[in-house]
Amino acid sequence: xxxxxxxxxxxxxxxxxxxxxxxxxxxDHARAISRTIWACQRDECHSHGLYRLxxxxxxxxxxxxxxxxRPVITDxxxxxxxxxxxxxxxxxxxxxxxxxxxxKARKTGLAALAINHCYHFSALWPEVEAxxxxxxxxxxxxxxxxxxxxxxxxxxVFGTNPLAFAWPRPxxxxxxxxxxxxxxxxxxxxxxxxxxxxxxxxxxxxxDGLPTTDPTEAMNGAMLTFGGHKGSALSAMIELMAGPMIGxxxxxxxxxxxxxAGATPYHGELILAFDPKIxxxxxxxVHSSRAEALFDxxxxxxxxxxxxxxxxxxxxxxxxxxxxxxxxLHEQLTAMLDPETASRPF
Amino acid sequence: xxxxxxxxxxxxxxxxxxxxxxxxxxxDHARAISRTIWACQRDECHSHGLYRLxxxxxxxxxxxxxxxxRPVITDxxxxxxxxxxxxxxxxxxxxxxxxxxxxKARKTGLAALAINHCYHFSALWPEVEAxxxxxxxxxxxxxxxxxxxxxxxxxxVFGTNPLAFAWPRPxxxxxxxxxxxxxxxxxxxxxxxxxxxxxxxxxxxxxDGLPTTDPTEAMNGAMLTFGGHKGSALSAMIELMAGPMIGxxxxxxxxxxxxxAGATPYHGELILAFDPKIxxxxxxxVHSSRAEALFDxxxxxxxxxxxxxxxxxxxxxxxxxxxxxxxxLHEQLTAMLDPETASRPF
Numbered sequence: 001x002x003x004x005x006x007x008x009x010x011x012x013x014x015x016x017x018x019x020x021x022x023x024x025x026x027x028d029h030a031r032a033i034s035r036t037i038w039a040c041q042r043d044e045c046h047s048h049g050l051y052r053l054x055x056x057x058x059x060x061x062x063x064x065x066x067x068x069x070r071p072v073i074t075d076x077x078x079x080x081x082x083x084x085x086x087x088x089x090x091x092x093x094x095x096x097x098x099x100x101x102x103x104k105a106r107k108t109g110l111a112a113l114a115i116n117h118c119y120h121f122s123a124l125w126p127e128v129e130a131x132x133x134x135x136x137x138x139x140x141x142x143x144x145x146x147x148x149x150x151x152x153x154x155x156x157v158f159g160t161n162p163l164a165f166a167w168p169r170p171x172x173x174x175x176x177x178x179x180x181x182x183x184x185x186x187x188x189x190x191x192x193x194x195x196x197x198x199x200x201x202x203x204x205x206x207x208d209g210l211p212t213t214d215p216t217e218a219m220n221g222a223m224l225t226f227g228g229h230k231g232s233a234l235s236a237m238i239e240l241m242a243g244p245m246i247g248x249x250x251x252x253x254x255x256x257x258x259x260x261a262g263a264t265p266y267h268g269e270l271i272l273a274f275d276p277k278i279x280x281x282x283x284x285x286v287h288s289s290r291a292e293a294l295f296d297x298x299x300x301x302x303x304x305x306x307x308x309x310x311x312x313x314x315x316x317x318x319x320x321x322x323x324x325x326x327x328x329l330h331e332q333l334t335a336m337l338d339p340e341t342a343s344r345p346f
Numbered sequence: 347x348x349x350x351x352x353x354x355x356x357x358x359x360x361x362x363x364x365x366x367x368x369x370x371x372x373x374d375h376a377r378a379i380s381r382t383i384w385a386c387q388r389d390e391c392h393s394h395g396l397y398r399l400x401x402x403x404x405x406x407x408x409x410x411x412x413x414x415x416r417p418v419i420t421d422x423x424x425x426x427x428x429x430x431x432x433x434x435x436x437x438x439x440x441x442x443x444x445x446x447x448x449x450k451a452r453k454t455g456l457a458a459l460a461i462n463h464c465y466h467f468s469a470l471w472p473e474v475e476a477x478x479x480x481x482x483x484x485x486x487x488x489x490x491x492x493x494x495x496x497x498x499x500x501x502x503v504f505g506t507n508p509l510a511f512a513w514p515r516p517x518x519x520x521x522x523x524x525x526x527x528x529x530x531x532x533x534x535x536x537x538x539x540x541x542x543x544x545x546x547x548x549x550x551x552x553x554d555g556l557p558t559t560d561p562t563e564a565m566n567g568a569m570l571t572f573g574g575h576k577g578s579a580l581s582a583m584i585e586l587m588a589g590p591m592i593g594x595x596x597x598x599x600x601x602x603x604x605x606x607a608g609a610t611p612y613h614g615e616l617i618l619a620f621d622p623k624i625x626x627x628x629x630x631x632v633h634s635s636r637a638e639a640l641f642d643x644x645x646x647x648x649x650x651x652x653x654x655x656x657x658x659x660x661x662x663x664x665x666x667x668x669x670x671x672x673x674x675l676h677e678q679l680t681a682m683l684d685p686e687t688a689s690r691p692f
Contacts (some may be wrong), residue, residue, distance in 0.1 A: 077624050079425050080455035108454050109426035110618075114625065137591060139583075146643075153649030157640065165583045175586070177579035227573025233523035233652045234580075236640070237485075237511045240521070244637040245483060245625050252643060253636070272456075278423050279460065279591045290599070291590040294503065294582070297492075297598060303499030306579045 005330035012323040013038045016053055019333050023057045026068035032091040039126045041323050044313035047187045048123040050325050053333055055121060055264065056089070064263040065089060065119045071096045079104060079111045082246075085118035090269055093118055094127055098271075102134050105273040114246035115269040120144070124164035125178035125307065127271060132166035132174035137274040140164045141238040143251040144265045145258065148182045149222035151232035154209025156222045159251035159265070160186055161238040168276070170288055175295065177306035181235040183226045189215045242270040351676035358669040359384045362399060365679050369403045372414035378437040385472045387669050390659035393533045394469040396671050399679055401467060401610065402435070410609040411435060411465045417442045425450060425457045428592075431464035436615055439464055440473055444617075448480050451619040460592035461615040466490070470510035471524035471653065473617060478512035478520035483620040486510045487584040490611045491604065492597040494528045495568035497578035500555025502568045505597035505611070506532055507584040514622070516634055521641065523652035527581040529572045535561045588616040 007015060016037055020030035033056060041049030059065050069086035071093035076082050081104060083097030097113045104111035124140040131138035144159030164178035184203045192199045193215035204218025205211060212218050225231035243250045248268025249257065257266055280287040298305060317323055353361060362383055366376035379402060387395030405411050415432035417439035422428050427450060429443030443459045450457035470486040477484035490505030510524035530549045538545045539561035550564025551557060558564050571577035589596045594614025595603065603612055626633040644651060663669055 076627070077455035078453065079457070080624060107424065109423035110456060110458055111425070112456055112620070112625070137587065150644045150647075150649045153644060153647040155643075155647045157643045157647075163580075165579070167583075167586050175582070177583070179576045179579060181576075226576050229652070230525045230527075230572050231576070233511070233525060234509075236521070236644075236652075237513075237523070239640055240513050240637055241483065241620075243640075244633040245620065245622050247626050247629060247633050250636065250640055252639065274458075274587075274591065276591050278426060279458070280593050281422070283593060287590040287593050290596065291586055293598065294585055294589075294596055297501075297503045298496045298499060298582075301496075301499040301501045301503075303496045306575070306582075 003327055004324040005327045007323050007325070007330075008321050009038075009042065009318065009323060012041060012050070012325075015333070016050060019053045019336050020056060022337050022339065024060055024067045025056075029067060029088060029092050032095050033089055033122075035095075036091055036122045036126045038323075040123055041325065042314055042317050043310040044317070045123060045310065047185070048121075050333065051329055052121060053336075054329075057336060059119060059121075059264045062261060062263055064261065064266070073097055073100060075100065076114075079108045080114065081111070082114045082116060084116045087117055087266075088119070089122075089264075090115050090118035090120045091122060094269070094271070098127075098131065101271065101273050102131065102136060105136055105275045106278075109278040110272065110274045113271040113273070114248075115271070116246060116248050117266075118269065119264040119266050120269060121264045123178055124162050124269075125166070125176050125310075128164045128166035128178070129174055129176050131271070131273050132168040132176070135168050135275075135277070137168065137276055138164075138166045139272040140269065141242045142269040143239050143243050143249070143254060143267050145255040146251040147186060147223045147255075148225055148235065148251075149205060150236070151225060151229040154205055154222060156255075157252060158182075158225065158232075158235040158239055159254070159267075160223070161235045161242075161251070163234070163238060167291065169292065169295075170285075173307070173311050175305060175307070179226075179306075181225055181231050181238060183224045183231075186219075186223065189218055189223070193219065242268055246270050349673050350670040351673045353669050353671070353676075354667050355384075355388065355664065355669060358387060358396070358671075361679070362396060365399045365682050366402060368683050368685065370406055370413045371402070375413060375434060375438050378441050379435055379468075381441075382437055382468045382472045384669075386469055387671065388660055388663050389656040390663070391469060391656065393531070394467075396679065397675055398467060399682075400675075403682060405465060405467075405610045408607060408609055410607065410612070419443055419446060421446065422460075425454045426460065427457070428460045428462060430462045433463055433612075434465070435468075435610075436461050436464035436466045437468060440615070440617070444473075444477065447617060447619050448477065448482060451482055451621045452624075455624040456618065456620045459617040459619070460594075461617070462592060462594050463612075464615065465610040465612050466615060467610045469524055470508055470615075471512070471522050471656075474510045474512035474524070475520055475522050477617070477619050478514040478522070481514050481621075481623070483514065483622055484510075484512045485618045486615065487588045488615040489585050489589050489595070489597040489600060489613050491601040493532060493569045493601075494571055494581065494597075495551060496582070497571060497575040500551055500568060502601075503598060504528075504571065504578075504581040504585055505600070505613075506569070507581045507588075507597070509580070509584060513637065515638065515641075516631075519653070519657050521651060521653070525572075527571055527577050527584060529570045529577075532565075532569065535564055535569070539565065588614055592616055 016034035362380035431439035
């Protein structure tokens, strides 16, 4: 018997929705969450794929997240819309606020969507990619939990603080990146721990503030930012803009709020959208094709664009209409479709 | 005789203005350029200090930069103002556009200033700091010349593409950073070359695309970004947003435009401003003080904030009302005040 289970694309999406609905999520939340989890699985971002259904249901059963709160959208200013998730996952708030964000950016040139009071677990690239698919340039950022030490320090202050960016291209997929400002994702350190492997130097410090290659010591000590003092500065920017600037929690505060429950972090998210048609003006097509010269210069010397591997996986899995997940994960999730199992606390 | 020459703060500013005016810059351009050069010297950012007067005059005498073009300000959209420098240095265009940028951000929540068709040599921190001093959050970025290879590549595509950020603090100096997305500044490599010292690994590649610690080889080959693929992605973002998005040149195009003259790069600059009072809403003071908890957590563990050394230099030099520059530089600049010297081509 194979170690993987194969689902058709539509089947995988419906499966995710059913797991979430059976376990208590309202239909619109189940669909919003499934859209991002499904997209990650299709693109073979396994750590943000169908496996996250387990985490979503665990967090719901721990009583932390709202399964059905309706996001409240507030038109704060010509350039700013607020989507209050009211204790639910971020994704329905994102989807509901996105339309207003895009409409605003098309009027003012640029606009911001502040998502507040949300539980947050999702990759940011599907969010910026969706905005680029509407012809806009997009940037997104969030704090998380205070696991990451500032440059020159030894104690966690920053979250893994991802930054994502998308640029629409006249033909084909947008230019997209989405990276953690920590040297490694927390999940990568956890994978090393489970595999009994040391982590590379530069990923973490032990409780005494000394460099360590022991994954458990790094998880209990502090993670490090990428790129030394520059990565640390960038992480501080994300912390400030997607935290206090939008009136939401710092990674330090989000961690304190969790009280050691190990639930999904609870904080805010900031998304910016820029309308290149307004910025570029009448010569929009000319400037847009000039941007292509940058991509040509990168690809022409054998280097890759940030999302290239992901887009290749997407093309392959879309052509074969097949999404593979580990058989064990499929069995775990299938068991969660049983109403009796679903009604039990996790 | 001491190797340094000491000027009082006002004297240093007047001296810079006189050097620029005597050598052909219009008074408003001379003052705008001097303000940033003077601030850098006061804060002991020597590479962007009074030494740059030599470069400004050299570039003017090479016939590249306009000494007196009036920037043209265009109100493009509720969130976007354009300042066309019309072939002059960026700084008067920045100063002229800044007021409109701030006014717009206070109305729309966030706004952008696109500076176009400018020669650009200046540090970005004085620009974002000035906006933070008005109570706004600010971000600035520019391309430069295509010296920096993308991650996985071997040939220059990106500029040194700096990113600067400022966050206003209720008491005292704003939180500010300003870093190149290249592993090192081009000037640092040049300083190693002059000193006959090798550069650290990770700064550059030779013409064959192989890692080198020879500064001359790296200057003739390609520089590298900081932070591997993440720094490279960030540099691409800056290239796109402060290049084609604002209808201005990529670093590749700016380098081609220079035709090997070695003049100051000619391109655009993007500045974003966010009004935290609008973003934070009624609880502005609360959220603003919550941001201070982040700085306390960094400083409390013995780490430093990005601009701390610069602010310390500023406090020291302001208290003593003294700016030191190398005696040789002072002599070179003083000679340029002689109208006969000034009238000669450089």
